[in-house]
Amino acid sequence: MSLFIERSELEKLRIKLDDAVKNGIGSVVFISGEPGSGKTMLIEKFLKECDSYYEQNILTASSRCLDMDGVSRGFLPWKEILIELDADKAAGKDEEKKNNFKKVIKVIFDDAGPEWIQSIDIIGDIAAAALTTAKAISKTDTIDVSTGEVKKLSFAERLKNAFNHSAGAWLGAIPMVGGLFEAIFKTSQKLAENEQQTFLKSQEDFFWLVSKKLRDMAKENPIVIFLDDLQWADLSSINLLFYLARNIKDRTYPLLIIGSYRYECLKEGRFNPIKGIIEQHPLLEKINNLIRYSALDEIHLSLFNKSQIKEIINATFPKNDFPENFASDIYNLTKGNPLFVDETLKNLRENFFIYQDKNKVFRLRSKFTINEIPRTIAAVLNDRFMRLNEEMQLFLQVASVQGERFSLEIISKILGENLVKIEKINANLSDIHKMVHKSDVIDEDFREYYEFSNNLLQKYIYESLNPDFRLSLHRKVATAYKEYQTEDGLKNYAFHLGVASRIFDQKGQIFEKVFNINTDDIKEILVAYKKISNNYIKSFRLEEANIICHNIIHLSSLINDTETEIEFITLIGRGLKLAGKWNEAEKYYKSAFNKSKELKNDELNNRVIENYISFLELKARSFEKSNRISEAINSYIDALQVLKNLNFNLIEARITKQLLWLYMISGKTNNIKKLIDESLNKAKDTEHYNEFYGQLISLISKGIEFNSSIGDGRNNNRLNQILTTLRNTPS
The missing domain is CATH 1.25.40 (Serine Threonine Protein Phosphatase 5, Tetratricopeptide repeat)
Structure with missing residues (x-):
């Protein structure tokens, strides 16, 4: 939703922040709610207002667990959190500097791979987050607009581009060193000196270092961290969250951790490939433990009431002459679900059920009844999708097969269109139809990622695909990912190839019975999985390594x-x-x-x-x-x-x-x-x-x-x- 309506839950978060800033008392708060209930918007609103209440800079960072084959990538949320905190600390209260500096760090961080974990103890010296600067590889970063062809840029060129795209006097975001290049040089020297050393020996060491890092930063600035969609978090990230929550309770310091999740996903459990059964979701177990330890506060996000819906209608259509019962009709239809409310109002406007008269007053079409609009959120999404032209529909279908987030480069390869045209289609879907938006996710393979405006839209489009067409798209996506040998590239390649071969289900689990076995496909998946398991072990994601090793055993059999x-x-x-x-x-x-x-x-x-x-x-x-x-x-x-x-x-x-x-x-x-x-x-x-x-x-x-x-x-x-x-x- 583009509009924010004040909610009582926001005040509860403000009280927790006040306790952290004024009394140095940290806490952990989890917010649950059904899909579309507005969890993310509520917390993003809270993060934006943090600095406005206090003289000192409140360090804020947020990250989202992605539904990639049922589980997010190991430690990805924490990697992004550390980068954002580093940028915030350097930029102070200047939001522009923070965003610009984050771009620079992300470009540098791009090439680190799993080794970023080994150097976490020196992240924070600005470009110390650079890690393997000297190892940076060429990346696709620019497009020749006349031909649509891509051009490979060196690391230095990519870094320069990041500077150029950072408006304003962003160099002022670096108070600790004389300049960014000097910082990178010093960091590279420091990393080179320690190149042969292994800083961390176990997952426990990594957890301790993250905790120490946060404690050190919180001595000067209170910290607020937001982890979205925890129902998809990998087990390693959940364990780190549990460790930090217990640590805050045992020796409190000004750190507020906020997490959001969908309770219905937790009730469904999570598949254990080792045992071949659905088990209790690991997050649910941790929630129960933290509650018993008095280390967690829970907030269940309520849906909108009639007065809040009326407020939304008046804010969306400032000058209107709607019937008195219009807000009640919307409430009865949507049951107060914020996403459903938002999509319904868009549907009414786009279908001209709501129009502006010559005096710029918004009115309902004569003889309009609520029965004329879709009765479910799925029907609303279908209506929006079907109004797009065929080109846009195909774009979104390919994107939906990639997952909740998608790469324009992959879509370009599959559709055989140059990247310029694909970017134009994406711009229309983003700017005009508001169905996709740019992602902040760090990626090693592509210049940037995009995401669906909400995951229900992605799931609806994906599920509506013809089954055979869907499988063929999975194979095309796998082929497009084959050239990318990073952990993300390998995981995407293996997942999509497995689904295309009917070896995996849509959550990446191996079917209990696999028919018409394609030996060549399984061998390809095994090669990718072996490389991924090695990365997991290097970066102390032992739970994920255990799971993928069992998958390798199963596939080999x-x-x-x-x-x-x-x-x-x-x-x-x-x-x-x-x-x-x-x-x-x-x-x-x-x-x-x-x-x-x-x-x-x-x-x-x-x-x-x-x-x-x-x-x-x-x-x-x-x-x-x-x-x-x-x-x-x-x-x-x-x-x-x-x-x-x-x-x-x-x-x-x-x-x-x-x-x-x-x-x-x-x-x-x-x-x-x-x-x-x-x-x-x-x-x-x-x-x-x-x-x-x-x-x-x-x-x-x-x-x-x-x-x-x-x-x-x-x-x-x-x-x-x-x-x-x-x-x-x-x-």
Whole structure:
């Protein structure tokens, strides 16, 4: 909606901000409401007025979680938040400077890839957000208006263009350094010095750094952060939000975090590809936890009442002579849904049910009844769409297949039109029909993105497409994305190709049953997914890495690619091992081991066995440290069982000795004789026999000494007998 009507919920946010500014008390507020209820507009209005109430600069930043195959990109909202806060801090209260400086930072940030996370500790030194300035690559940035052809620009040229597009004395937005180029130079030097270092080792480190960054900024300026459409947030971003909310509660500081979400989406749950079932939405779990911890306030956004609708009508049509019951009719039709109200009034104007007379007074057409206009929001959107010309309709259909946000370059490739013409169509849809608008989303592949004015419009157009035509468009979109090897490009390519091949549903989940398997398409998706999983691991999006690894395993099984299955089963096991989830990890290592036995690939089998044994040894040592000796013994026994059918080697010798030692110090001497006999019999006729034989004698002797040193000689009689027998065994 273009008009804002005062709502009671706004005052609740003002009270929270006042508490942060005057008392240094931060808080987290979530606003829920049905689609079109005006959540985003309410909070955007609040953000715009923040600075007007106080002398000091209130740092504000907002980001939106995008419905990209059902889930937003990992940490994307937080990446945008940090950039906006950096720009706001540099620009002060000057909104023009803030917007211009944000453009500059985004151009620099474009090429960072997942490595931006590694340098978060120096973001804030203005161009410190630059990250890999020296690594910047050429990008498509200009169009030859005579031919419609694109031109590749260097990073320096792109940066220069950003300056040129920034009106006003934007250089004044940089108070900490002498100039932007100097800042970039200093930042590049600093990054070069640290190029070989890894600042972060885990997701927890990243969370701590973000928290520290926000605390440091809030010492000088209170901060307000807005995260829109949290129902689509990735799990890593949700976990970071939860971490910050708990952190504010435990050690408060002037940070106000506002989130919005649709409750009906949370009730639907979220698909877990690992288990193959719909589970509780992860955000709902976090909301419940934060409420129990008294770390969250919730506001449910009410719909418009009749008086507010009348206010909207009078603001939209300032001089009117509408019937007294007109506002009531609109209320009864729309039930007060702000989006429905807005679209209905547009429909009435565009269809000339509302007109201006010669005196510039707005009137309703004679004999008009409310029954003449669409009865649902979908019908209103359909009416608007069908009034467009065929060229615009096709443009929006292609855009809707891309998703809630879309690239003009992709549309240009699919429709075979030069970019100039596509931009003209987009301008009409944006400026005249108000159906799309420019996006603030940062992207590595394209100059800019556009979004539908509301996601209901995108979903309506997408769902109304002929199914076969929709699938063909998905394949064309996939083909257009194939040349882009960034994380976004790879993810879009894999998603659209999967939908086109009927492997994925519209949320990017693999169908339970896949028919008419296209092996080549699955192989293409696997290549993209492998690169994406590597990016996820680098940037500590461990939950997303886990999910995509399971998808890789599933896809590999469809084309009988057992080697890839084993590779990623092991990778998941390794991640669970690092998290200390021993029992869960062992299931994956054991699964990889069992699958490897089906293959006649000695090199792969040996690698799988080595990984499994290494895991079991690490697990046993972990149990030893926590004095869980029985569990450690069982892990070593499992390791020997894995090696049972293989030739005796030094690994088996090492594990046998570790197990023997635990038997001795725990008093389980009855198991020792059998283990020694079995291991020596297996080692017989190998090059390791004599060395192993000597090590056993030495080990048992040490066991006898150990028991004597701690005054526990009860088991030494048995150990001495075993030692005597062992010495009499021919070497």
